[in-house]
Amino acid sequence: MLMVASGGAWLAFGQGKVSEVAKIDIADGRMLYSENCAACHGADLSGQPDWRTPGADGRLPAPPHDDSGHTWHHGDGILFSYTKLGGKALMAEKGVDFDSGMPGFGDRLSDQQIRNILAYIRSTWPERIRQVQAGRSKSEMENGEY
Template sequence: MFTKAATIFISLFLIAACSEQPDTPTTNSSSVLDRILGRDIAPEQIKRSFDPSQIAHGQMLFQKNCAVCHGQNAEGTSDWRTPLENGRYPPPPLNGTAHAWHHTTEELKRFILNGGPPGEGRMPGWEGILTDQEIDTILIWIKSLWPDEVYQGWYTRIENRPK
């Protein structure tokens, strides 16, 4: 009799314990989700540590090689969202007001090296014209133009996303 009562009690206890589900995620699962989405990185934790001389060199390289299409200050073409007669799009801004920040550094570097993106724009490839270091330096200057909230969003959701 004692064994039957103990078995019933333990069974009821286990059923009750397993059926309780919290209405909101627990702190642990919430913090895991925040880390995945990059929300656990406070804005003050994201510091741009670009070397001012690299920024200046990147600006010079950009103005020498890229400004003819993207503008002296990476402002792009005013009607960059409107396709041209050939169906391709004009050069977009790279200063944080368009979509450049939707791409990782490696993707941006690939666009510069190979041109493109394929079928969407008319940007030529710069492979063999600009060195990898020059492209990296240009990208530092471009990222230095992005507003803090754009840079933070890019860093947490694009550049630093789990692979």
């Protein structure tokens, strides 16, 4: 199932059906981001220094979620799964042995809370970037990737 933001609500795509899941809450997403994400990704979404250079453990530092990072290069499906499952679990699901260091939040946050966080992050991007990212989400859905 793929979730895509549309007109302030999330739409669920699965088995040929589209249904509205719930209204997104950007204020809730901002609060949840502050509580769960900011310690690594920065209160201002700026990420950790040298985020493109792996550390001694082979893991990349937390990337920025603002428009200078690469978060917007991914569609909603992968962002949701990455946040819910964590990097290692999602990569294992794809047959890749890689631990990004990103923990899964599925045991701490509801699906709706994850959607709210992602909506908050997207709300900080310029319109052009939001449009590019929305196109990637649409492409994921059309290609059955998520």
